Every structure is written in structure tokens, then in C-alpha cells.
Amino acid sequence: MQGFFNPSRRRFLTQTGLGALAYAGLPSWLRAMEGMGEMPKGTPHKASPDFNPDVEFELICRNEQVSILPGQPTRVQQYLGKLIKGPEHSLTTIPGSYLGPLMRFQYGQKVRVHLRNELDEPTITHWHGLTVPALMDGHPMYALDKGQTFVYEFEIRNRASMILYHPHTHGITGKQVYHGLAGAMLINDTEEQALNLPAGEYEIPIVIQDRSFDAGNQLVYVRHMHDRMTGFHGDRILVNGRPDFNLDVASRAYRLRVLNGSNARIYKLAWDDGSPVVVIGVDGGLLETPVHKPYVMLAPGERLDVWADFSGRNVGSQLVMRSRPFSGVLPKMGMSGMQHGESKEGGHGMGGGMGMMGGMHGGGMMGQTLPVGSDYPIFTVHVTRKASDSPSLPTHLSKITRYEIENTANPNKPVALGISEAPGAMLLNGRPYAPNDFQPGERIPYDxxxxxxxxxAHGGAGGHGGQAGEGAPAGHGESGKSTESQGGGMQHGMMGGGMGGMGMMGGMQHGGGGKSPEGGHAMGGMGMMGGMGHGGGDNKPQAGAHGEEAKAPESGGHSMGGGGMGGMGGMGGMGGMGMMMSMAHPIHIHEQPFQIVSRTIGAEEAEDYATVRDGFIDSGWKDTVLVMPGEKVRIIKPFKEHKGVFMVHCHNLEHEDMGMMREFLVE
Known part of the structure; x- marks a missing residue:
């Protein structure tokens, strides 16, 4: 399909001097990435004569110009809605915003959406968090060419919650969301209505995004490979499509429906006066009881239902929602190697200078004026009028039936989702995205x-006990051998170490725990990514990805030794983990929501983790979970509503576009 980001890996090798010989020597999974952008073409669904909708509307994707900053209007891609049938409040615009219309539905309503593409590139829309049949989920195979229409038909089966809708176009999801194609949906039900929560003008969507603009007010996106590998981070915060967002309120309680609509930026939300952030709901709807937090972490694709009570505040006073400092979500590369877990033997990218991914001290990025993990304002609340009354915060919100591990079909053999990275690609279960490429662990029994x-999926033993499946790269230094893990020697089929022991094409040296004969200097010293997961350590015991002790590697990968292309050099230490392995990833699983059971963090990441740990809310229904570096997260997910093909992917949208996405088949 035209317009997909599908960089040729063969061209990458040629331009970096590795050439055809290195290409021929690549593992099959990486050579297969040549065809990563080849997507089967599905037939657009048409209206069914036997489907009688309660709400029906058109949703048009087109190029528009919107005034965002003073001066020149900004070229955007925009969702425009036109209600055909149903209550007027079903579709409302956010004034002055490029965001799509706010949709409001009731549990049990039948909805028909005519999605029409008027862009000059393919697109398709996914209803993030909505439980719908596979055909209606926005699979990229149904991407519409210009002039085509896809008719969605579904019944609202979700409990009261906030849903995100956005493109799911293979290879250019990040680009299209960044340029404006996104919107929110609010679902109501009788359980929520019985609580008499703030509604109408007192219920306010807060869509947080970050963007960069050039001198002519046009959006700037992905300037170099660095922006893809870390995810794109803008230098201005927008709320509901507006910069420097101000919210005028009365002195009473409000309900803020907060959505992280950024491509990659993670927020640590807190009130500037130290007031607790009171959360009554998350991705999948209301919690059982309100939660009071000093701050709340919010990753791309996640939502929060915030009770904000301004009662007792004086007219003229103000309150600022800020993102507070935190660390550990981005790679930590400095001018002389890694700032965290620096190797004493390996990791000398460009002779100890700054490699391609360098300059990311404590989460900041090179040349960025709004570093990730720094302190900055999100929006300002102004109390402009006095209210005579205000609702009280309920002590009980909803009933959630908790699953226990013994309730699952596989208590001793969890379905594995292994996160790893490769040169120019992001992987799940050791493989890049490919349609209909179901591996053993990606077939899920229905009901x-x-x-x-x-x-x-990296570290001393692949970061996870298990056995590499058919066609999967083995865990580092393990050659596909089964290993014992927490949870009882689980064997995970397509676990995969992702990098499969690669010295980043530097002769395919298997470092991480094994002795490389040349210390990662193969191919004339072109370690390119400094061993990428196999750079040497300091021979001290180090914590593995799950907190267990991992054996330190014995030899180090030196990227280009004394100069030239350092690539992603400087990746020693960290128990054999490569530099790109030390990133946080928000993982989104389509179809029904899930419950978080546990989080386990490695000892090496504990200091960074302490800056975010109190901001997680794991007690409700979720569809997106932030997985920090070195963290293992266990979830329980029902597969009871629909059969068919669904997606799981990183919601850092640049990572998704680079291949950190897989399909699972419910059958």
C-alpha cells in the first residue's frame, strides 16, 4: 500500500557498510522484515440490511487547516463527524480543536459508523478499548484507499468508560495520530448513572498530547531514526488540541476524563499544591472505591477518571496540573558510555563518545526543550465563580469481580509477551509484525x-525462563535451551530473546553469558550497535529482568572501537542488556479488558522505579499497561466475547510502526 513506512533493511545494511554478505547471514526473522509492510487487502464492510442502529453517523478523514498557534494555520488530518440518526449529544465537536468529535453512547446501543477516507493515503480506525467483533476492530488489513468507505456496526458491550479512537494503519499509525486523527468516546451505563457523578458542563474531557512546530506553525514529525527508536516527543503540550490550556471552573466538584493521546510521551500527573489526585476510574471504567494518589502515571493510550473538587477554593485562585520529575523510561546514554550500569570492558561506541542514541541523560533527549521526565505544566485551573452546592465523592463506585490465578486456564504456563528490540525494528515475542504469522503462544482458546x-525478553538468559519456539530467536546465550523460571519452569513457545544473540550484525557474536572470540569486533570492528544486548559487564552479579540474579557477561562488544559510525554503541553492562532494552513500553491488548495481578522489578532498576511506582493504579479493568525497564507484569485477561484475529502492540506509536505488534487468534 502506498505511503507505508517500510524502510528496506537491505538498504540499511548497504548504507552502513555491511552489504549483501551480512544480509545473507541475518537470522530468518530479520530477513523476513523485508516484507513487513506487505499487508493482505480486506474488503471494506458494507451496511447490513438486518442491523438496525440506534445511532448512525458519518466519520470522514480529511486534510484540514486549523489555527493552533497565533498566526499561520496548521495543516492537520482530521476526523469530521455528521450525525445521521440518534440523540444529538451522540456526536459533539470540541470547539477550536483538530481532535475528532466527542462520541457519547449508552450501554446496549447499536451503532453504525460510515468511515470515509478522503486522505491521500490509506487509513482505518480502531476503537481502542472497545469490545467489538474482529471485523469491526480496525485491523490494518482493512485500510481504506482514498474514496473508500468502511461501515462499522457494533453493539456497545463495555461498561461505563472512556474509549480512544484513532487510525491503525500499518506503518503510519504514529504519523496519522500525530497529525490529528484521534478522538474520544464516553460510554454510560445504569451503574454509573446511579452515582450522580458530575455531568454536563462539569464533566470535561482532557486529551493530553505533545507536538512540535516549525517557524511557520506546521507540525514537525520524526526528523531522524532517534525519534523512531525512542518514540517521538514534541516540545509543546497541547490539551484538547490547544496550547497553554486554561480551564475555568466553579468552586465545586468536576469529573475530568483524562486521556494520554501522545505518541510516546509518558506523564507523571500531580497537582502543584500537593493535593492528592483522586482517581475514580481507569481504562476500563470505574474502580470499586476512589483512590487517592500523590501522583498518577499515564502512558500513551491510558485513561484516567479524575474527581477534581474545587469546593472551598476562593474565586480568583488557580491550580496547575503538572507532570512531575521521574526517571528510567528512556535509554540512558551519556557522552562517555551508559549513565546506568556502565560497562568497564565494553560499550565504547565511537571511542567512548556519543553514539547515535546518545545524550539521553536521565530520560532527556538530545536537543529537546521538553525532556521526558522533567517538570512542566499540563494545564491550569482558574476558579472564576462560586457554586452554591456540590456533589460528594461516593465511597463505593462499582462492583468488580476479581479473577485469581487459579481461575485461569493456564495458571502454570502463562501466555508470554516478550518485549525486545532489533536494529531498525521493535519486536514482540522475538518477531516483527507480520499478518497471519501466528506462533504457538498466539492462538488463544475461545471462552x-x-x-x-x-x-x-533480554538479559542474561533471555530475561525469561522458557523455550524458544519454532523460528524464534533463542534467549541470549541460551541457544534455545529450556530454562527454569519463576512460576514453575514454564515453556513459552514464542518467548524469544528478540536479538537472538546478535552483536548488531557484528559477526552475530553471542555475548550475554557466552564468550565471544572477538569481543563483538567482527566485521572489521563494526559492532554497529555495540553488541546490542551483549556488551560486556563488570563481572559483578546483576539482577535479571525479573529480579532474579543473572550471570554477568564475560566479554564486551566495542562499537567501532576508535571512531567512525558508532551506531548505537555504548551498550555494556546491565546484565547483558542492550541500550535499547532499557525502555518503558505501554502494551495495549485489543478486545476485552484485563486485570493486573502483579508487578516485579529487577534490582538494577529499583532506583528509577521508585520515582514512578506510587503512580500505578492496578485495581481496575485495563487495556493498556506500562511495563518499565526490568519489569515483569502479570495480567489476567478473559477471551469470552469474540472469536477472530486481534492485535497486541506497544502504544508507543513509533514502536508499533516499527514492528512491535503481533496478532493473536481467538479460536
Whole structure:
């Protein structure tokens, strides 16, 4: 399909001097990435004569110009809605915003959406968090060419919650969301209505995004490979499509429906006066009881339902929602190697200078004026009038039936989701995205409840016990051998170490725990990514990805030794983990929501983790979970509503576009 980001890996090798010989020597999974952008073409669904909708509307994707900053209007891609049938409040615009219309539906309503593409590139829309049949989920195979229409038909089966809708176009999801194609949906039900929560003008969507603009007020996106590998981070915060957002309120309680609509930026939300952030709901709807937090972490694709009570505040007073400092979500590369877990033997990218991914001290990025993990304002609340009354915060919100591990079909053999990275690609279960490429662990029995384990598939023993499946790269230094893990020697089929022992094409040296004969200097010293997961350590015991002790590697990968292309050099230490392995990833699983059972963090990441740990809310229904470096997250997910093909991917949208996405088949 035209317009997909599908960089040729063969061209990458040629331009970096590795050439055809290195290409021929690549593992099959990486050579297969040549065809990563080849997507089967599905037939657009048409209206069914036997489907009688309660709400029907057109949703048009087109190029528009919107005034965002003073001066020149900004070229955007925009969703425009036109209600055909149903209550007037079903579709409302956010004044002056490029965001799509705010949709409001009731549990049980039948909805028909005519999605029409008027862009000059393919697009398709996914309803993030909505439980719908596979055909209606926005699979990229149904991407519409210009002039085509896809008719969605579904019944609202979700409990009261906030849903995000956005493109799911293979290879250019990040680009299209960044240029404006996104919107929110609010679902109501009788359980929520009985609580008499703030509604109408007192219920306010807060969509947080970050953007960069050039001198002519046009959006700037992905300037170099660095922006893809870390995810794109803008230098201005927008709320509801507006910069420097101000919210005028009365002195009473409000309900703020907060959505992280950024491509990659993670927020640590807190009130500037130290007031607790009171959360009554998350991705999948209301919690059982309100939660009071000093701050709340919010990753791309996640939502928060915030009770904000301004009662007792004087007219003229103000309150600022800020993102507070935190660390550990981005790679930590400095001018002389890694700032965290620096190697004493390896990791000398460009002779100890700054490699391609360098300059990311403590989460900041080179040349960025709004570093990730720094302190900055999101929006300002102004109390402009006095209210005579205000609702009280309910002590009980909803009933959530909690799953236990013994309730699952696989308590001793969780479904594995292994996060890893490769040169120019992001991987799940050791493989890039490919349609209909179902591996053993990606076929899920219908009408089952499954234990799922999300982890970083790298480190001393692949970061996870298990056995590499058919066609999968083995865990580092393990050559596909089965290893014992927490949870009882689980064997995870397509666990995969992602990098499969690669010295980043530097002769395919298997470092991480094994002795490389040349210390990662193969191919004339072109370690390109400094061993990428195999750079040497300091021979001290180090914590593995799950907190267990991992054996330190014995030899180090030196990227280009004394100069030239350092690539992503400087990746020693960290128990054999490569530099790109030390990133946080928000993992989104389509179809029904899940419950978080546990989080386990490695000892090496504990200091950074302490800056975010109190901001997680794991007690409600979720569809997106932030997995920090070195963290293992266990979830329980039902697969009881629909059969068919669904997606799981990183919601850092640049990572998704680079291949950190897989399909799972519910059958």
C-alpha cells in the first residue's frame, strides 16, 4: 500500500557498510522484515440490511487547516463527524480543536459508523478499548484507499468508560495520530448513572498530547531514526488540541476524563499544591472505591477518571496540573558510555563518545526543550465563580469481580509477551509484525480466561525462563535451551530473546553469558550497535529482568572501537542488556479488558522505579499497561466475547510502526 513506512533493511545494511554478505547471514526473522509492510487487502464492510442502529453517523478523514498557534494555520488530518440518526449529544465537536468529535453512547446501543477516507493515503480506525467483533476492530488489513468507505456496526458491550479512537494503519499509525486523527468516546451505563457523578458542563474531557512546530506553525514529525527508536516527543503540550490550556471552573466538584493521546510521551500527573489526585476510574471504567494518589502515571493510550473538587477554593485562585520529575523510561546514554550500569570492558561506541542514541541523560533527549521526565505544566485551573452546592465523592463506585490465578486456564504456563528490540525494528515475542504469522503462544482458546506475562525478553538468559519456539530467536546465550523460571519452569513457545544473540550484525557474536572470540569486533570492528544486548559487564552479579540474579557477561562488544559510525554503541553492562532494552513500553491488548495481578522489578532498576511506582493504579479493568525497564507484569485477561484475529502492540506509536505488534487468534 502506498505511503507505508517500510524502510528496506537491505538498504540499511548497504548504507552502513555491511552489504549483501551480512544480509545473507541475518537470522530468518530479520530477513523476513523485508516484507513487513506487505499487508493482505480486506474488503471494506458494507451496511447490513438486518442491523438496525440506534445511532448512525458519518466519520470522514480529511486534510484540514486549523489555527493552533497565533498566526499561520496548521495543516492537520482530521476526523469530521455528521450525525445521521440518534440523540444529538451522540456526536459533539470540541470547539477550536483538530481532535475528532466527542462520541457519547449508552450501554446496549447499536451503532453504525460510515468511515470515509478522503486522505491521500490509506487509513482505518480502531476503537481502542472497545469490545467489538474482529471485523469491526480496525485491523490494518482493512485500510481504506482514498474514496473508500468502511461501515462499522457494533453493539456497545463495555461498561461505563472512556474509549480512544484513532487510525491503525500499518506503518503510519504514529504519523496519522500525530497529525490529528484521534478522538474520544464516553460510554454510560445504569451503574454509573446511579452515582450522580458530575455531568454536563462539569464533566470535561482532557486529551493530553505533545507536538512540535516549525517557524511557520506546521507540525514537525520524526526528523531522524532517534525519534523512531525512542518514540517521538514534541516540545509543546497541547490539551484538547490547544496550547497553554486554561480551564475555568466553579468552586465545586468536576469529573475530568483524562486521556494520554501522545505518541510516546509518558506523564507523571500531580497537582502543584500537593493535593492528592483522586482517581475514580481507569481504562476500563470505574474502580470499586476512589483512590487517592500523590501522583498518577499515564502512558500513551491510558485513561484516567479524575474527581477534581474545587469546593472551598476562593474565586480568583488557580491550580496547575503538572507532570512531575521521574526517571528510567528512556535509554540512558551519556557522552562517555551508559549513565546506568556502565560497562568497564565494553560499550565504547565511537571511542567512548556519543553514539547515535546518545545524550539521553536521565530520560532527556538530545536537543529537546521538553525532556521526558522533567517538570512542566499540563494545564491550569482558574476558579472564576462560586457554586452554591456540590456533589460528594461516593465511597463505593462499582462492583468488580476479581479473577485469581487459579481461575485461569493456564495458571502454570502463562501466555508470554516478550518485549525486545532489533536494529531498525521493535519486536514482540522475538518477531516483527507480520499478518497471519501466528506462533504457538498466539492462538488463544475461545471462552477462556488466560494468565499473561509481559516481560523484557533480554538479559542474561533471555530475561525469561522458557523455550524458544519454532523460528524464534533463542534467549541470549541460551541457544534455545529450556530454562527454569519463576512460576514453575514454564515453556513459552514464542518467548524469544528478540536479538537472538546478535552483536548488531557484528559477526552475530553471542555475548550475554557466552564468550565471544572477538569481543563483538567482527566485521572489521563494526559492532554497529555495540553488541546490542551483549556488551560486556563488570563481572559483578546483576539482577535479571525479573529480579532474579543473572550471570554477568564475560566479554564486551566495542562499537567501532576508535571512531567512525558508532551506531548505537555504548551498550555494556546491565546484565547483558542492550541500550535499547532499557525502555518503558505501554502494551495495549485489543478486545476485552484485563486485570493486573502483579508487578516485579529487577534490582538494577529499583532506583528509577521508585520515582514512578506510587503512580500505578492496578485495581481496575485495563487495556493498556506500562511495563518499565526490568519489569515483569502479570495480567489476567478473559477471551469470552469474540472469536477472530486481534492485535497486541506497544502504544508507543513509533514502536508499533516499527514492528512491535503481533496478532493473536481467538479460536
Amino acid at each position: 477462556s480466561v488466560q494468565l499473561v506475562e509481559i516481560f523484557h
